[in-house]
Amino acid sequence: MPSNKKYLLPSNAQKNSExxxxxxxxxxxxxxxxxxxxxxxxxAEAWRFTNLNAFKALEPIAANSTAILSCPxxxxxxxxxxxxxxxxxxxxxxxxxxxxxxxxxxDRRITPTWVIEAFGSTINTKMHPFTAINxxxxxxxVAMRIRKGAxxxxxxxxxxxxxxxxxxxxxxxxxxxxLEEDAVADLIEIHTGSGVYINNVxxxxxxxxxxxxxxxxxxxEDTDAFHIAMNAARCxxxxxxxxFALSTGAKLSRNEIxxxxxxxHINYSINGSYLAxxxxxxxxxxxxxHVEPACVSHExxxxxxxxxxxxxxxxxxxxxxxxxxxxxxxxxxALLLSKExxxxxxxxxxxxxxxxxxxxxxxxxxxxxEQIFYLMARGISKKRARAIMVSAYVEETINYIHNLxxxxxxxxxxNNWMQQNIVDTQAIDGS
Amino acid sequence: xxxxADTVRHVQEFTSRAYKHGxxxxxxxxxxxKGLDESTIHFISNKKEEPDWLLExxxxxxxxxxxMKEPIWAKVSYPxxxxxxxxxxxxxxxxxxxxxxxEVPPELLLTxxxxxxxxxxxxLLAGVVAVDAVFDSVSVATTYKKELEKHGIVFCSISEAVxxxxxxxxxxxxxVVPAMDNFFACLNSAVFTDGxxxxxxxxxxxxIELSTYFRINAQNTGQFERxxxxxxxxxxxxxxxxCTAPQRDxxxxxxxxxxxxxxxxxEIKYSTVQNWYPGDENGNGGIYNFVTKRGVCRGKCAKISxxxxxxxxAITWKYPSCILQGDGSVGEFYSVAITxxxxxxxxxxxxxxxxxxxxxxxxxxxISAGHSNNTYRGLVRVGKRADLARNFTQCDSxxxxxxxxxxxxxxxxxxxxxxxxxxxxxxxxxxxxQLFYCRSRGLAAEDxxxxxxxxxxxxxxxxxxxxxxxxxxxxxxxxxxGSVG
Numbered sequence: 020m021p022s023n024k025k026y027l028l029p030s031n032a033q034k035n036s037e038x039x040x041x042x043x044x045x046x047x048x049x050x051x052x053x054x055x056x057x058x059x060x061x062x063a064e065a066w067r068f069t070n071l072n073a074f075k076a077l078e079p080i081a082a083n084s085t086a087i088l089s090c091p092x093x094x095x096x097x098x099x100x101x102x103x104x105x106x107x108x109x110x111x112x113x114x115x116x117x118x119x120x121x122x123x124x125x126d127r128r129i130t131p132t133w134v135i136e137a138f139g140s141t142i143n144t145k146m147h148p149f150t151a152i153n154x155x156x157x158x159x160x161v162a163m164r165i166r167k168g169a170x171x172x173x174x175x176x177x178x179x180x181x182x183x184x185x186x187x188x189x190x191x192x193x194x195x196x197x198l199e200e201d202a203v204a205d206l207i208e209i210h211t212g213s214g215v216y217i218n219n220v221x222x223x224x225x226x227x228x229x230x231x232x233x234x235x236x237x238x239x240e241d242t243d244a245f246h247i248a249m250n251a252a253r254c255x256x257x258x259x260x261x262x263f264a265l266s267t268g269a270k271l272s273r274n275e276i277x278x279x280x281x282x283x284h285i286n287y288s289i290n291g292s293y294l295a296x297x298x299x300x301x302x303x304x305x306x307x308x309h310v311e312p313a314c315v316s317h318e319x320x321x322x323x324x325x326x327x328x329x330x331x332x333x334x335x336x337x338x339x340x341x342x343x344x345x346x347x348x349x350x351x352x353a354l355l356l357s358k359e360x361x362x363x364x365x366x367x368x369x370x371x372x373x374x375x376x377x378x379x380x381x382x383x384x385x386x387x388x389e390q391i392f393y394l395m396a397r398g399i400s401k402k403r404a405r406a407i408m409v410s411a412y413v414e415e416t417i418n419y420i421h422n423l424x425x426x427x428x429x430x431x432x433x434n435n436w437m438q439q440n441i442v443d444t445q446a447i448d449g450s
Numbered sequence: 451x452x453x454x455a456d457t458v459r460h461v462q463e464f465t466s467r468a469y470k471h472g473x474x475x476x477x478x479x480x481x482x483x484k485g486l487d488e489s490t491i492h493f494i495s496n497k498k499e500e501p502d503w504l505l506e507x508x509x510x511x512x513x514x515x516x517x518m519k520e521p522i523w524a525k526v527s528y529p530x531x532x533x534x535x536x537x538x539x540x541x542x543x544x545x546x547x548x549x550x551x552x553e554v555p556p557e558l559l560l561t562x563x564x565x566x567x568x569x570x571x572x573x574l575l576a577g578v579v580a581v582d583a584v585f586d587s588v589s590v591a592t593t594y595k596k597e598l599e600k601h602g603i604v605f606c607s608i609s610e611a612v613x614x615x616x617x618x619x620x621x622x623x624x625x626v627v628p629a630m631d632n633f634f635a636c637l638n639s640a641v642f643t644d645g646x647x648x649x650x651x652x653x654x655x656x657x658i659e660l661s662t663y664f665r666i667n668a669q670n671t672g673q674f675e676r677x678x679x680x681x682x683x684x685x686x687x688x689x690x691x692x693c694t695a696p697q698r699d700x701x702x703x704x705x706x707x708x709x710x711x712x713x714x715x716x717e718i719k720y721s722t723v724q725n726w727y728p729g730d731e732n733g734n735g736g737i738y739n740f741v742t743k744r745g746v747c748r749g750k751c752a753k754i755s756x757x758x759x760x761x762x763x764a765i766t767w768k769y770p771s772c773i774l775q776g777d778g779s780v781g782e783f784y785s786v787a788i789t790x791x792x793x794x795x796x797x798x799x800x801x802x803x804x805x806x807x808x809x810x811x812x813x814x815x816x817i818s819a820g821h822s823n824n825t826y827r828g829l830v831r832v833g834k835r836a837d838l839a840r841n842f843t844q845c846d847s848x849x850x851x852x853x854x855x856x857x858x859x860x861x862x863x864x865x866x867x868x869x870x871x872x873x874x875x876x877x878x879x880x881x882x883x884q885l886f887y888c889r890s891r892g893l894a895a896e897d898x899x900x901x902x903x904x905x906x907x908x909x910x911x912x913x914x915x916x917x918x919x920x921x922x923x924x925x926x927x928x929x930x931x932g933s934v935g
Binding site: 064340343353355356357358360361362363364365366367368369370371372373374375376377378379380381382383384385 | 523832834847849850851852853854855856857858859860861862863864865866867868869870871872873874875876877878879
């Protein structure tokens with residue numbers, strides 16, 4: 020362990036008290052994204068569908084209080100191990116089995132070696148201005164290690180909640196998950212909050228050989244909030260990583276999921292749905308880097324857009340020279356329910372190996388009137404028929420959740436959204 | 451696998467194969483001084499005896515161009531181009547205006563003969579193609595003029611059109627691709643030298659295929675041609691374009707602009723076989739093909755169809771697009787892009803749906819071999835007003851060898867819920883199963899690969915007009931069948 024690196028947490032205590040310190044970081048990141056058009060296309064292209072003006076108007080301050088949290092009711096039945104992060108600080112840890120190591124980033128004692136080794140190893144912050152902010156400014160969060168060969172029976176729930184309390188705050192929670200060889204775990208990440216705030220969260224996963232992790236995420240932030248998430252994974256050979264994300268909240272959200280498949284025979288799957296209404300902007304960015312041969316990646320994203328919502332999907336599969344026998348599948352579908360919605364989709368393939376089978380597809384459209392007619396002819400109201408169709412549409416992604424109990428929970432969350440935004444409101448034209 | 455090894459071997463064989471159109475025609479040239487400034491523009495304008503409005507447009511474009519930056523977003527890389535080290539005008543110094551083929555210099559005729567365009571025979575045989583041949587900067591010959599005139603069709607060089615059809619050129623030139631559109635289009639607007647002009651009057655179905663053959667001959671010259679096609683209400687025209695250049699060690703610049711305008715119920719079918727010199731196996735020389743092609747369906751139920759077979763050029767940067775403005779208009783894009791050695795192609799299309807009930811189809815086939823990179827980049831945009839717009843996109847990539855790259859970058863943007871957009875793409879090599887199936891039926895490995903590649907491109911090839919399909923098939927035979935089987 021390098022002696023000059025006792026703990027990772029940057030000493031922001033003094034800076035935190037300086038007014039405008041945090042907001043200047045965000046401003047700088049936005050400028051970097053916008054100003055780099057000519058020198059470096061990477062940022063401008065990656066952010067071309069997001070209107071960052073909303074950020075410029077904000078002058079967020081660091082949150083300085085925490086609250087006692089409780090998990091949303093639907094998740095209670097899972098009987099999971101809970102970890103709570105309130106306003107960016109780890110506030111609650113359930114008793115954990117001996118094969119799990121936990122480290123609180125706010126802990127000022129010496130950082131364990133396994134944290135130092137894994138921290139920042141999955142992502143290049145230079146390419147991701149918001150991840151760079153998190154790395155500079157994170158004030159807390161949690162690192163967890165699931166030891167070699169451990170098979171977790173209970174899922175882990177990570178509840179990340181942000182309370183603005185009438186101010187405009189920014190939080191930068193940091194999560195690190197290290198899954199050692201042959202370990203098996205289920206992780207559920209839940210993001211909630213209230214008020215106007217920026218939740219700039221970074222979750223890193225270092226996945227060992229032959230291990231299996233199922234990672235589920237519910238983004239149900241306040242509809243006035245900003246949610247910028249980076250979920251970066253580095254997978255070793257023969258590992259399985261299932262990722263599922265359901266987004267219903269935030270005014271502006273950008274959920275970036277990136278993975279480096281750094282060993283052979285990895286099975287990587289990312290699926291999810293984004294359900295947007297009113298004037299929400301929801302963006303999903305995925306990047307799969309096939310480095311080694313014989314890996315399989317599967318991706319299905321479905322969006323439902325109502326009222327004035329904007330949906331963005333940018334998916335990229337990169338197959339490097341060495342990654343022969345890669346199988347990559349990527350599909351993005353968007354369902355447009357109102358005349359005012361907008362969808363931008365960019366499914367991208369970049370392939371340098373010849374022995375590959377890669378395909379991607381994208382469809383954009385509205386509900387099939389004939390199918391609605393079919394249901395109506397069976398005595399179902401038009402509104403109800405539409406809701407049935409929409410939930411069946413979303414169901415396809417939910418079915419990729421292997422754990423049946425967790426699948427049920429996410430189904431309930433999706434159906435609740437449907438109930439509130441499709442059945443009970445005039446979200447759909449002509450209903 | 452033996453078949454894979456075979457493929458690699460054949461790719462290598464092909465790399466040593468010579469470019470068929472690489473000869474140079476030794477002909478006296480009339481050139482503008484090197485470099486680009488106001489005096490170059492005045493020189494070109496004077497040479498062409500152009501009206502003032504056009505000169506003003508050119509100067510305006512030049513001023514704007516100086517403020518613009520070369521685009522860098524495409525997936526191509528090349529050393530910086532010194533725009534002041536180019537000749538912007540090169541013309542055979544023979545008689546500038548030609549009335550019949552008899553006046554065309556024999557060396558030139560020989561050139562086109564070598565290229566397989568028998569200009570002379572056109573007059574004799576009951577041919578079906580009228581040809582406008584552009585040699586370096588100027589149009590040297592246009593055949594079949596009289597026959598076309600009977601129908602009221604105007605088919606001439608753009609310089610002639612500026613003189614004789616000023617009302618049409620003034621109205622439409624730059625209306626689809628404005629000078630400020632992009633860096634290369636702006637450069638073209640300032641220095642374009644010649645190109646073809648077509649006007650099909652109301653209700654006329656052009657009885658023969660119109661064709662332009664472009665040839666870059668001189669050294670260090672840029673070719674900047676401009677094509678303008680106007681199809682008036684209810685008319686139809688099929689237009690073919692072919693390109694070649696001699697084999698030279700330096701890179702040559704080609705920045706063309708093509709504008710198509712289809713009014714109510716008109717249809718334009720635009721086919722290209724692009725076989726500019728691709729450079730040698732080490733990536734020396736070759737044409738930089740930076741082309742802006744755009745058609746607009748101004749009227750109701752108009753149709754514009756682009757078909758392209760891209761086998762040449764060191765770098766291709768080209769996105770033939772359709773603006774579907776009129777209700778019920780249709781846009782189509784069929785493309786085969788083949789890259790080998792160190793060629794780089796970034797090509798695709800844009801379909802902008804503005805009118806109600808507009809439809810578009812995109813079929814793109816990319817084949818990469820050697821160390822080449824082949825990118826499909828496309829945009830499908832549906833505007834708010836475009837109710838019931840439909841799009842179907844299919845792009846497939848075939849990789850031959852493990853040193854090449856195939857990329858797909860589609861953009862899908864929709865603001866109308868009643869629109870339906872479908873996109874699918876795939877990338878793969880020729881599967882061993884396919885090869886095995888063919889071989890078990892007695893085909894040699896080489897023939898089997900040839901068959902599969904042909905089948906891969908067939909969807910696009912069948913869209914080419916008969917006269918061109920033959921040539922295109924030959925080209926693919928040279929560029930690819932030779933390389934793989």
